[in-house]
Amino acid sequence: MNNTDLVFQSYGRCCRKDDFFVDFYEFFMSSSDAIRNRFAQTDMEAQRHLLRHGVMQIILVARGMSDRKLRDLGESHSRHKYDIQPEWYGLWEEALLKTVRVHDPEYTPQLRQAWKEVLKPGIDLIRDAY
Numbered sequence: 001m002n003n004t005d006l007v008f009q010s011y012g013r014c015c016r017k018d019d020f021f022v023d024f025y026e027f028f029m030s031s032s033d034a035i036r037n038r039f040a041q042t043d044m045e046a047q048r049h050l051l052r053h054g055v056m057q058i059i060l061v062a063r064g065m066s067d068r069k070l071r072d073l074g075e076s077h078s079r080h081k082y083d084i085q086p087e088w089y090g091l092w093e094e095a096l097l098k099t100v101r102v103h104d105p106e107y108t109p110q111l112r113q114a115w116k117e118v119l120k121p122g123i124d125l126i127r128d129a130y
């Protein structure tokens with residue numbers, strides 16, 4: 001199996017419980033007060049659903065799908081709208097990898113590496129649109 005297959009299946013196991021996204025935002029917001037503040041006015045239930053699709057988009061783009069929706073996320077996260085600092089994406093990635101470790105019963109260090117490689121082009125695209 002290649003990395004995108006491994007990650008696609010891992011994400012399927014993670015998404016079986018809504019807690020995955022609850023825990024992700026808990027970890028992510030704990031990584032910095034500046035990040036927690038960005039979600040102070042956010043409907044987190046809606047946000048968890050949006051993120052579920054956002055992560056799937058990143059995986060599908062790594063599998064060869066059009067990156068149009070990720071380019072829209074790049075625009076919304078850029079200095080022109082949410083003004084998300086490029087250095088925050090490392091914290092986002094760390095929080096996601098930690099959540100996978102906690103939730104995927106088949107987690108291994110090799111799977112973590114596969115996730116990193118699959119996430120990289122999507123994260124770079126959104127961050128570099130800053």
Ligand code: HEM
Nearest residue numbers: 035038041042050051054055076082084088089092123126
């Ligand atoms: C590659 C990583 C990321 C993905 C896939 C992602 C995904 C999303 C999605 C799907 C939305 C909703 C659609 C939209 O409003 O455009 C969103 C909104 C948002 N994201 Fe991200 N995001 C990422 C990184 C970050 C980071 C690093 C931050 C830093 C704080 C952040 C903060 C926000 C905020 C503040 C909103 C709007 C919340 C609201 O409507 O109140 N995102 N994100």
